[in-house]
Amino acid sequence: DSGVTQTPKHLITATGQRVTLRCSPRSGDLSVYWYQQSLDQGLQFLIQYYNGEERAKGNILERFSAQQFPDLHSELNLSSLELGDSALYFCASSAGQGLYEQYFGPGTRLTVT
Amino acid sequence: GQQVMQIPQYQHVQEGEDFTTYCNSSTTLSNIQWYKQRPGGHPVFLIQLVKSGEVKKQKRLTFQFGEAKKNSSLHITATQTTDVGTYFCSKPGNNDMRFGAGTRLTVKP
Numbered sequence: 001d002s003g004v005t006q007t008p009k010h011l012i013t014a015t016g017q018r019v020t021l022r023c024s025p026r027s028g029d030l031s032v033y034w035y036q037q038s039l040d041q042g043l044q045f046l047i048q049y050y051n052g053e054e055r056a057k058g059n060i061l062e063r064f065s066a067q068q069f070p071d072l073h074s075e076l077n078l079s080s081l082e083l084g085d086s087a088l089y090f091c092a093s094s095a096g097q098g099l100y101e102q103y104f105g106p107g108t109r110l111t112v113t
Numbered sequence: 114g115q116q117v118m119q120i121p122q123y124q125h126v127q128e129g130e131d132f133t134t135y136c137n138s139s140t141t142l143s144n145i146q147w148y149k150q151r152p153g154g155h156p157v158f159l160i161q162l163v164k165s166g167e168v169k170k171q172k173r174l175t176f177q178f179g180e181a182k183k184n185s186s187l188h189i190t191a192t193q194t195t196d197v198g199t200y201f202c203s204k205p206g207n208n209d210m211r212f213g214a215g216t217r218l219t220v221k222p
Binding site for chain 2: 002033035041042043045048056058090092097098099100101102103104105106107
């Protein structure tokens with residue numbers, strides 16, 4: 001158990017819909033990262049927050065947005081969903097940036113039908 | 114952002130054989146991290162390398178960081194079925210976060 005929690009575990013929705021994925025980092029960790037992993041693919045970095053502020057952006061679509069709240073939990077919002085958005089979405093947390101290891105949550109599997 | 118290239122993409126070995134995965138960058142890395150993802154699981158941190166030429170060992174796993182800090186390798190001696198999974202290198206940074214494509218290792222008993 002990494003200490004990072006993600007909800008829900010599974011999500012099935014239709015094209016055009018909007019969903020919100022939630023992540024609670026390990027106690028004391030200030031950084032939260034979001035990744036997308038399509039079937040048998042690598043980890044695509046989406047976005048990073050540090051202590052409530054956006055710090056880095058990767059290949060995140062404009063239809064996607066995220067935020068980190070004062071209690072440090074984070075939400076990833078996916079809108080106008082397409083079939084190609086079906087993937088495993090991981091949240092990871094770390095104490096800081098750069099030289100800190102990341103602890104990954106169990107992921108949310110999103111299926112868009 | 115700068116990519117980290119990882120090879121091979123797949124490796125199938127007989128139990129007891131050795132395994133190596135390589136990670137290469139076109140730019141000098143400040144540090145590199147390695148993660149393992151078991152089938153159906155999430156990535157788990159293995160190790161971080163920071164110094165030029167650094168070598169670290171974890172039981173049968175040996176991690177190396179190149180002298181120029183542009184490449185790294187993970188070597189597993191005498192693979193076991195528990196080594197099955199995908200191994201990722203990661204180039205963490207303050208403004209970017211890049212993972213290699215991963216090397217999927219399968220082990221035949």
